[in-house]
């Protein structure tokens with residue numbers, strides 16, 4: 694017998710909450726009180742996080758607070774979480790480009806808000822909130838790119854490390870300025886940076902609050918390509934073209950590719966192998982696989 698509509702909706706909501714918990718790092722067992730920190734963050738308003746989902750399966754996420762070089766206000770942190778939830782529920786998505794409005798990426802957390810929540814409890818809660826969101830962002834079944842134009846500083850630099858790839862426009866820079874602020878990264882940026890560039894280079898970048906230009910970033914493996922254009926619109930077009938080489942297949946296949954890589958990166962070998970087997974089962978004999986068997990392409 695079919696379930697009444699309200700029961701269906703309740704089950705879907707329950708499933709979503711459970712999925713979010715699974716993909717998040719912190720919950721009440723860690724002393725994390727999400728509703729409390731959200732209420733606090735809502736007090737620091739300004740800017741927005743905009744998402745446009747295109748028919749070709751590419752999402753464009755825009756950090757929009759150009760007056761403050763796209764610094765993250767409290768409401769932007771909450772909106773980022775909402776947009777990530779939206780992306781988790783977007784079943785046709787294949788790729789994501791994150792960029793900043795006004796031809797610059799992001800100057801980190803809004804220092805006006807930071808001043809107001811400088812006690813350690815608020816700081817820890819904000820840190821857990823952002824780690825949860827960025828971990829869910831990193832685990833999206835979408836191939837993600839941070840398009841760095843202008844400056845990616847502090848939390849902005851950390852956000853770039855939650856993406857699969859970083860593309861840099863000429864003249865742009867990534868800089869972990871935390872040391873100069875008497876801080877270390879807290880949004881997961883250090884842990885992810887070590888995995889991207891290795892511990893020696895990460896120590897240099899964090900310990901020296903080093904200015905990383907596109908050339909150095911490319912050398913370190915922090916950036917995947919320097920784009921030809923520094924113009925905002927043209928660079929976005931170039932980032933789309935770059936990403937399309939990895940998203941040129943049905944969504945089920947691209948999402949499976951991302952998921953096997955996430956499992957390989959995050960799980961112990963045996964668990965990763967079992968997960969890979971399960972994901973393989975979702976594409977084996979699927980429409981893309983059957984069509985390829987009919988076409989019998991030669992991979993020259």
Ligand SMILES: CCC(=O)SCCNC(=O)CCNC(=O)[C@H](O)C(C)(C)COP(=O)(O)OP(=O)(O)OC[C@H]1O[C@@H](n2cnc3c(N)ncnc32)[C@H](O)[C@@H]1OP(=O)(O)O
Nearest residue numbers: 760761762764800801802803804805844846847848849874
């Ligand atoms: C997670 C922990 C963290 O994120 S800690 C790191 C926090 N971020 C920072 O310390 C960056 C501070 N900002 C800067 O160093 C400079 O503003 C940078 C980004 C280099 C830009 O310089 P410049 O191109 O000369 O522009 P500007 O300084 O005139 O800035 C324009 C207006 O934006 C503001 N702004 C910038 N960043 C922030 C920020 N993070 N929080 C709050 N406001 C910020 C500037 O104050 C300036 O505002 P105004 O025009 O003076 O009113």
